[in-house]
Amino acid sequence: MLKKCSNPDCTAPKGLCATHASPEYENCSNWKQKNTKSAIGSTKQRSSKSKELSWTGVELQPTDIGIVSHRGKPSIIGIIGAANAGKTSYLGMLYTLLYNGKRFKNWSFVGSYTLAGWEKLAMYLRLDPNGKVDFPEPTPSNPDFYCLLHLALRNGHDFYDLIFADTSGEVFTQWSKNVDDINVENARWVYKNSSSFIFFVDCEALIKNMGREKQRIVQLAAQVAKDLGGRPITIVWSKADLINDIRENIKLAVERSLDNYFPEADVIEISNYSKDDPDKLCHENNLNVTEFLLDKLNTPKKSNLTPDIGNTSDYFFRYKGSYGSK
Ligand SMILES: Nc1nc2c(ncn2[C@@H]2O[C@H](COP(=O)(O)OP(=O)(O)O)[C@@H](O)[C@H]2O)c(=O)[nH]1
Ligand SMILES: [Mg+2]
Structure with missing residues (x-):
């Protein structure tokens, strides 16, 4: 049986749907009305249709x-x-x-x-x-x-x-x-x-x-x-x-x-x-x-890294600033 849209006034070219503004014509109520057994939401069908065009605006x-x-x-x-x-x-x-x-x-x-x-x-x-x-x-x-x-x-x-x-x-x-x-x-x-x-x-x-x-x-x-x-x-x-x-x-x-x-x-x-x-x-x-x-x-993650200086004898790491020292 040749599958058809029930809307004689639909202006969309073959393979597209005016109501959905996309190639998803099988989801249109006008299409379903004429083709009650058509499958809805079958991913395989959706992807093959969207592959006809490289980008269609659909999901x-x-x-x-x-x-x-x-x-x-x-x-x-x-x-x-x-x-x-x-x-x-x-x-x-x-x-x-x-x-x-x-x-x-x-x-x-x-x-x-x-x-x-x-x-x-x-x-x-x-x-x-x-x-x-x-x-x-x-x-x-x-x-x-x-x-x-x-x-x-x-x-x-x-x-x-x-x-x-x-x-x-x-x-x-x-x-x-x-x-x-x-x-x-x-x-x-x-x-x-x-x-x-x-x-x-x-x-x-x-x-x-x-x-x-x-x-x-x-x-x-x-x-x-x-x-x-x-x-x-x-x-x-x-x-x-x-x-x-x-x-x-x-x-x-x-x-x-x-x-x-x-x-x-x-x-x-x-x-x-x-x-x-x-x-x-x-x-x-x-x-x-x-x-x-x-x-x-978009908030940079805080680093939990703190240098483990332990009881180092290195004066650079032991330096705590000059404030308070004599
Ligand atoms: N009370 C109430 N019902 C809601 C609201 N949003 C959705 N629903 C009902 O929940 C149903 C399922 O919503 P849907 O988004 O399809 O759920 P999904 O399966 O998680 O995607 C809808 O058909 C509505 O009947 C809301 O804000 N309040
Ligand atoms: Mg859902």
């Missing part, structure tokens, strides 16, 4: 990272958390805020090689004519699905290339149980290659599943902490519009465990629902999540 795959490496090695922020924790919506909201003129304090947005990918996520967060928001579709849970989104930022004269690595929460939960599982390749890649992490704690899941969710978070945290090796991590309490409904003892237990595993981490509450304008949880904190990591990534 990158690990093999595309060279495209954003001309200035230097980009920093990868690994997005970690269970399924449904609000990871993909966070990225959509971050782009929405930048697009609408909100700014990081120390970093200016100077561009992106994945504008079509960002736009696609942000589109879900726009209000529909009924005043409602459609959140992004669930992220595919196949082990070869990667959604790498690029931001170029500037701090004074310094340019900085950042990549957010989003994969499926199911895969990360599976990885926390067995890091060698053949079905968790993308989680392994994100963990190995990221310079910093955002760790999601889903307030809604803690309200609904209490101890079971706490256990899941703690197990994931334990695995992330194992080979962290000083890489910065920000803990995000997502869907924090609901945070006061979490049972106090469950919340305390999660906080204590995370503090134990990540004593240096910043902890931030975020929400995609704003109550005010500006709104702390939505407008300020969503930006802070990334800004705190950026600042840490």
Whole structure:
């Protein structure tokens, strides 16, 4: 059967999609309507299509990272958390805020090689004519699905290339149980290659599943902490519009465990629902999540080296200054 788009007025050339402004025509509702059996989010199909053009503006795959490496090695922020924790919506909201003129304090947005990918996520967060928001579709849970989104930022004269690595929460939960599982390749890649992490704690899941969710978070945290090796991590309490409904003892237990595993981490509450304008949880904190990591990534590490001079007889090392001496 010849597969077709159901929109006779679509002006996009063959292989492209006007609605998505990209080659992702199979994700367009007009395409799906006509071809109900078409696969969504199959990475193999996505990569072969994006290979037709060297650069399309859609999300990158690990093999595309060279495209954003001309200035230097980009920093990868690994997005970690269970399924449904609000990871993909966070990225959509971050782009929405930048697009609408909100700014990081120390970093200016100077561009992106994945504008079509960002736009696609942000589109879900726009209000529909009924005043409602459609959140992004669930992220595919196949082990070869990667959604790498690029931001170029500037701090004074310094340019900085950042990549957010989003994969499926199911895969990360599976990885926390067995890091060698053949079905968790993308989680392994994100963990190995990221310079910093955002760790999601889903307030809604803690309200609904209490101890079971706490256990899941703690197990994931334990695995992330194992080979962290000083890489910065920000803990995000997502869907924090609901945070006061979490049972106090469950919340305390999660906080204590995370503090134990990540004593240096910043902890931030975020929400995609704003109550005010500006709104702390939505407008300020969503930006802070990334800004705190950026600042840490760009602070030179303190050296713990102190010369061990012991009881040296060398007068140069024994000299303590002339102040106070006669
Ligand atoms: N209450 C509340 N729900 C949210 C918020 N953000 C997202 N959600 C819900 O969480 C669901 C999962 O979000 P998603 O970003 O796809 O999660 P992911 O699987 O971690 O990428 C969405 O479909 C929304 O229903 C929020 O700020 N507050
Ligand atoms: Mg997702």
